[in-house]
Amino acid sequence: MGLPLSDPDRPEITGGLGAPNLKDTLAFCTLLEEHKGGDVVALDLRKLHTWTDFFVIATVQSNTHLEGLLRHIADFAVQQGLTILRRYRKSEENGGWKLLDLGTVVIHLMTAPSREFYELEELWSSAERIYPLT
Numbered sequence: 001m002g003l004p005l006s007d008p009d010r011p012e013i014t015g016g017l018g019a020p021n022l023k024d025t026l027a028f029c030t031l032l033e034e035h036k037g038g039d040v041v042a043l044d045l046r047k048l049h050t051w052t053d054f055f056v057i058a059t060v061q062s063n064t065h066l067e068g069l070l071r072h073i074a075d076f077a078v079q080q081g082l083t084i085l086r087r088y089r090k091s092e093e094n095g096g097w098k099l100l101d102l103g104t105v106v107i108h109l110m111t112a113p114s115r116e117f118y119e120l121e122e123l124w125s126s127a128e129r130i131y132p133l134t
Contacts, residue, residue: 020082020105022130025054027080028073028107029131032058035072036065037109042131043124053104055127057120060109066098069109073100 020028025042032040037058046053060066070087077084086101096114100107108120121129 020054020080020102022054024080024082025056025105026131028056028076028105031072031076032056032069035069036061037069038112039115040131041121041129043121043127044130045124045127048124048127052101052106054106054130055120055124056105056107056131057115058107058109059112059115061111066109066111070098070100073107077102 029040029042040058043055060069082102084100084102088099097110
């Protein structure tokens with residue numbers, strides 16, 4: 001089992017020197033859905049920016065659910081030789097939004113109220129939606 005990601009003093013998770021690609025991005029989406037992440041969406045930002053290639057966004061049901069998803073993501077990243085560069089919490093008081101920066105992929109885990117408030121899909125509406133495929 002992976003180390004908890006909630007400890008800000010914990011060292012970076014490094015499973016190797018790899019950066020996630022499209023295949024890894026879609027695998028993260030599948031992983032999140034398998035573990036009950038809600039309304040999983042992946043956006044392709046490669047034509048819009050150079051600082052990241054993909055966003056993955058999922059809704060969590062509780063802080064416990066959030067921490068569980070973080071562990072699954074960390075375990076998967078290590079297994080795939082991927083590096084989690086940074087972990088951020090956007091809303092300390094209620095854990096409403098955490099993100100994991102893997103360089104080419106940024107994974108956003110948000111409560112429903114945070115997701116509704118920040119509207120990332122709307123903010124990045126010019127990005128191609130690559131998951132789910134419609």
